[in-house]
Amino acid sequence: MTKITETAHTFDVAELSLADSGQKRIEWADREMPVLRGLRERFEVERPLQGVRIAACLHVTTETANLMRTLHAAGAEVAVCASNPLSTQDDTAAALVDKYDIPCFAIRGEDRDTYYGHIRTVLKSSPHITMDDGADLVSTVHRECGELAEKIVGGTEETTTGVIRLRAMANDGALKYPIIAVNDAYTKHLFDNRYGTGQSTIDGILRATNLLLAGRRFVVCGYGWCGRGIALRAKGMGAQVIVTETSPLRALEAAMDGHAVMPLKKAAQIGDVFVTATGNTTVIGREEFSVMKDGAILANAGHFNVEIDLEALSELCHSRRSVRPSVEEFVLDGERSLYLIGEGRLVNLAAAEGHPAAVMDMSFANQALCVQRLWCERTAFEPKVYAVPQDIDDEVASLKLAAMGLELDTLTPEQEQYLNSWRLGT
Numbered sequence: 373m374t375k376i377t378e379t380a381h382t383f384d385v386a387e388l389s390l391a392d393s394g395q396k397r398i399e400w401a402d403r404e405m406p407v408l409r410g411l412r413e414r415f416e417v418e419r420p421l422q423g424v425r426i427a428a429c430l431h432v433t434t435e436t437a438n439l440m441r442t443l444h445a446a447g448a449e450v451a452v453c454a455s456n457p458l459s460t461q462d463d464t465a466a467a468l469v470d471k472y473d474i475p476c477f478a479i480r481g482e483d484r485d486t487y488y489g490h491i492r493t494v495l496k497s498s499p500h501i502t503m504d505d506g507a508d509l510v511s512t513v514h515r516e517c518g519e520l521a522e523k524i525v526g527g528t529e530e531t532t533t534g535v536i537r538l539r540a541m542a543n544d545g546a547l548k549y550p551i552i553a554v555n556d557a558y559t560k561h562l563f564d565n566r567y568g569t570g571q572s573t574i575d576g577i578l579r580a581t582n583l584l585l586a587g588r589r590f591v592v593c594g595y596g597w598c599g600r601g602i603a604l605r606a607k608g609m610g611a612q613v614i615v616t617e618t619s620p621l622r623a624l625e626a627a628m629d630g631h632a633v634m635p636l637k638k639a640a641q642i643g644d645v646f647v648t649a650t651g652n653t654t655v656i657g658r659e660e661f662s663v664m665k666d667g668a669i670l671a672n673a674g675h676f677n678v679e680i681d682l683e684a685l686s687e688l689c690h691s692r693r694s695v696r697p698s699v700e701e702f703v704l705d706g707e708r709s710l711y712l713i714g715e716g717r718l719v720n721l722a723a724a725e726g727h728p729a730a731v732m733d734m735s736f737a738n739q740a741l742c743v744q745r746l747w748c749e750r751t752a753f754e755p756k757v758y759a760v761p762q763d764i765d766d767e768v769a770s771l772k773l774a775a776m777g778l779e780l781d782t783l784t785p786e787q788e789q790y791l792n793s794w795r796l797g798t
C-alpha cells in the first residue's frame with residue numbers, strides 16, 4: 373500500500389505501520405556501528421551541519437537509516453530516496469518517517485518512473501549537498517535541473533560505478549560541483565567492497581536458493597575488490613571458484629590466489645553458479661546462455677542490472693515463472709532451465725539485507741565526515757572528483773580499531789629516524 377501524506381514533510385513509503393519493526397532493526401544495526409554512533413554523539417553537541425539541506429540517494433537499509441540519524445543529529449535537514457528500485461527495506465523507510473522524522477521516498481519494487489519521481493522529489497528540497505550511490509541523483513541534477521547545481525556546495529559518492537560515471541562527467545567538463553569519492557577511501561573499498569560484498573552476495577544467493585556451495589563450480593566475472601571478496605568467501609565454503617577477467621594483472625592475481633582462470637565462454641559450459649561483479653554491461657549474454665548447463669544459477673553483484681543480458685534471456689526462453697521468492701526460472705530450448713536471482717539486480721540487497729552493519733559503519737563514517745568537510749571548507753573545493761582526505765580515512769580506521777578493542781604498536785624514535793634516512797643500508 374502506498375501512502376502519500378502531506379504533513380510537515382511529504383513522504384512516500386509502502387506502509388507506515390511497519391515503523392516499529394523498522395526501528396527495532398535500525399537499533400540492532402546501530403549496535404554494530406560504533407564509529408558512526410560516536411560521530412552522532414559528537415555531532416549532537418557540535419551541530420556542524422546546522423540548517424544544511426542534504427538530498428540522499430542511497431539504498432534504504434537499516435545502516436543508511438543510522439547515517440541519516442547521524443546527519444540529522446548534526447543539524448542537517450535530510451531527505452532520502454532509494455538508489456535502486458529493489459533494495460529498499462520498507463520497514464526501515466517507514467521508521468525513518470515515523471520514528472526519526474526524516475522524509476523518505478522509497479518503496480521496494482518501485483517502477484522506473486516512481487524511482488526517478490522520488491529522485492526529483494528529494495531534489496525539490498534545493499539541497500546544499502548531495503549523497504549518491506551510483507550517481508543517478510547527480511546525473512539527474514545535471515540533466516534536468518542545472519539551476520540547482522549552482523547552489524550545491526558538493527556531493528559524495530558511495531560506489532565504484534558512481535565514481536566511474538562522475539569521473540567521466542568531470543573529464544567531459546560537465547561536472548558542475550565537487551564530489552568526494554567515498555568509495556575510494558581505504559576504509560571503504562578494502563572492507564565494504566571486499567568483505568561486505570563478499571559475504572552479502574553469498575548471503576543473497578543462499579537465502580534465495582538454499583544451495584550447497586561445496587563442490588559447486590562458482591564463476592565470478594570480474595576480480596575487482598567485490599569479485600575478490602565473493603571468490604574468497606565462495607572458496608571458503610568449498611566451491612571451486614573460476615574467475616573470468618579482461619585485465620591481465622587481475623587475472624594473474626586471481627590465479628595466484630588459487631582460483632581457476634578462463635574465458636567466460638569456457639566457464640559458461642561448466643559453471644553451476646555465475647556472479648557478475650564487473651560494473652560493465654552485457655557480461656553474460658546470449659552466447660553464454662546458449663551453452664550453460666541445465667540448472668545454472670545467475671546472479672549480479674554489480675550496481676546496475678545491466679551485467680546479465682535480461683533482454684536476450686527473455687528472448688531465448690520459451691516460458692518463465694517465479695519458483696521461489698527472488699528466483700525466476702527461464703525455460704530455454706529443449707530441457708534446460710536457467711535461474712535468475714533478484715531480477716538481475718544487486719543480489720545482496722535484492723535477496724538479502726546488503727552489507728552487514730559492521731562494515732557499513734566505516735563506509736558511512738566516511739560519508740558523514742566527508743559531508744562535514746565539504747560543508748565546513750566549502751570554498752576550498754572546485755568542480756572535480758576528490759579523493760577522501762587522508763586524515764578522514766585514518767580517523768575512521770583508528771576509531772574502528774579502538775571500537776574493536778585493538779591496539780597498535782608505535783615506532784621508536786630510532787625506527788622513525790631509520791625510515792627517514794637513506795644513508796643506512798647493508
Ligand code: ADE
Binds near residue numbers: 431434436726
Ligand atoms: N550497500 C551495500 N550494502 C548496503 C547496506 N547495508 N546499506 C546501504 N548501502 C549498502
